[in-house]
Amino acid sequence: MVELAKIITRESEKLEKFLKESGSPMPSFDIDGPANFPSLPESMKKAREELLRATKDLEYLVTGPTEKVRWMAWDFNDHLSLRAVYHYQIAKSFPVNETATFAQIAEKVGLDEVNLRRFLRHAMTNYIFKEVSPNVVGHTAASKALAEDPKMNDWVGFCLEDMWDSACQTIPAIKQYPAANEPTQTGFCKANQTTDVEPMFVTMGKSPLRAKRFGGAMASLTGGEGYEPAYLLANYDWASLDAASGTLVDVGGSHGFICTALAAQYPNMKFVVQDLPKTVSSAPALPESLACRVTYQAHDFFTPQPVKGADIYFFRWILHNQADKYAIKMLQQLVPALKKGAKVVINDHCLREPGEESAWDEKIMRTMDLVMLMLLNAQERTEEEFRELFAKVDARFRFVGVTRPEGCRMSIVEAVWEGEDYGDEVN
Numbered sequence: 305m306v307e308l309a310k311i312i313t314r315e316s317e318k319l320e321k322f323l324k325e326s327g328s329p330m331p332s333f334d335i336d337g338p339a340n341f342p343s344l345p346e347s348m349k350k351a352r353e354e355l356l357r358a359t360k361d362l363e364y365l366v367t368g369p370t371e372k373v374r375w376m377a378w379d380f381n382d383h384l385s386l387r388a389v390y391h392y393q394i395a396k397s398f399p400v401n402e403t404a405t406f407a408q409i410a411e412k413v414g415l416d417e418v419n420l421r422r423f424l425r426h427a428m429t430n431y432i433f434k435e436v437s438p439n440v441v442g443h444t445a446a447s448k449a450l451a452e453d454p455k456m457n458d459w460v461g462f463c464l465e466d467m468w469d470s471a472c473q474t475i476p477a478i479k480q481y482p483a484a485n486e487p488t489q490t491g492f493c494k495a496n497q498t499t500d501v502e503p504m505f506v507t508m509g510k511s512p513l514r515a516k517r518f519g520g521a522m523a524s525l526t527g528g529e530g531y532e533p534a535y536l537l538a539n540y541d542w543a544s545l546d547a548a549s550g551t552l553v554d555v556g557g558s559h560g561f562i563c564t565a566l567a568a569q570y571p572n573m574k575f576v577v578q579d580l581p582k583t584v585s586s587a588p589a590l591p592e593s594l595a596c597r598v599t600y601q602a603h604d605f606f607t608p609q610p611v612k613g614a615d616i617y618f619f620r621w622i623l624h625n626q627a628d629k630y631a632i633k634m635l636q637q638l639v640p641a642l643k644k645g646a647k648v649v650i651n652d653h654c655l656r657e658p659g660e661e662s663a664w665d666e667k668i669m670r671t672m673d674l675v676m677l678m679l680l681n682a683q684e685r686t687e688e689e690f691r692e693l694f695a696k697v698d699a700r701f702r703f704v705g706v707t708r709p710e711g712c713r714m715s716i717v718e719a720v721w722e723g724e725d726y727g728d729e730v731n
């Protein structure tokens with residue numbers, strides 16, 4: 305315990321010194337505290353990781369395994385109080401710089417005072433709101449983030465209103481369908497009474513509220529620490545593609561924010577962003593300077609790839625949404641369009657061996673793997689699993705390998721087409 309405490313002291317001193325010297329705000333529970341831990345250079349990120357690991361380990365040791373697991377088993381009550389905060393939009397029920405009584409908040413959100421108080425007093429144990437004087441509630445840095453960051457609020461809503469019930473139904477779904485490889489036989493489908501009817505994306509798309517919430521949640525996740533597109537932009541040889549005025553097809557590219565970021569930096573590259581018709585039609589208009597090089601195309605990636613002869617077919621956050629049999633089917637749709645030397649570039653998690661990640665990253669990536677199971681019967685993959693996947697798609701692919709930018713949780717997985725030249729020209 306003392307060894308861990310020494311690590312905690314050493315690493316927090318390093319961090320605090322850096323924050324002071326760089327003029328960054330100090331972390332605080334209070335409303336004036338920063339919504340995020342200040343951004344750090346790589347050397348300082350290590351200190352933060354080490355501090356998080358040592359703090360977690362020490363807390364575990366001091367609690368003891370039986371007590372720890374006993375109370376871990378009812379951590380879902382943290383989700384219950386947070387779900388109430390989300391559901392009744394309590395963070396927005398009074399201005400962030402003001403206070404309100406339980407009675408005033410209850411009236412504003414339409415929940416009885418007794419239940420509102422018990423939900424909020426529980427949320428306060430997680431630093432969400434505080435009771436500044438008896439029965440008077442004030443904001444904290446966390447409740448302020450919920451009030452002021454709509455994407456973060458959407459993330460909380462998606463996790464608790466859409467995902468939580470899916471988690472509860474995941475084991476019943478696996479018991480009923482042990483192969484767990486159909487997107488219509490998931491915990492999500494069971495929770496939504498859509499088993500054997502439709503996959504999650506279709507269900508979510510039918511409700512404007514859920515679709516919007518999902519969009520915001522994804523933006524919150526993918527804009528978060530370790531997922532910034534800047535890593536992808538800085539860690540692949542886009543310059544060669546640009547020099548050759550090459551074409552990139554962003555398959556399942558949503559509204560094309562990766563392509564527009566690349567287009568802004570590389571003036572000669574051309575881009576086709578493909579997604580389902582509804583997504584493509586709701587893409588925001590691009591400025592003139594980009595519109596001539598970034599085009600949108602409605603395309604179902606389970607049907608033959610319409611753009612022949614592109615240099616790169618790019619998949620970001622797509623493969624992990626598919627069980628192997630569907631990932632194989634999806635990638636096989638590319639083959640009749642590929643020119644010799646065409647690259648398939650996948651930007652996704654790539655799982656390492658247990659213990660090779662920081663504790664923080666390991667938890668997030670293993671959790672994402674469970675989330676893929678509960679929502680889609682899909683999975684995160686290791687390098688070996690990606691290699692085997694390409695071998696099954698077509699033996700004429702050469703698997704190049706996996707790179708992972710320092711500080712980023714996502715990897716860049718690459719394979720090259722070495723079969724016949726099917727792609728005559730970019731169309």
Ligand SMILES: C[S@@+](CC[C@H](N)C(=O)[O-])C[C@H]1O[C@@H](n2cnc3c(N)ncnc32)[C@H](O)[C@@H]1O
Nearest residue numbers: 505556557558579580583603604605606620621
């Ligand atoms: C997790 S999002 C990833 C979006 C984007 N690539 C990114 O990096 O944020 C998955 C995307 O796949 C799209 N999608 C789902 N099924 C599809 C299909 N059959 N054909 C084409 N796109 C599809 C969804 O509309 C969504 O935009």
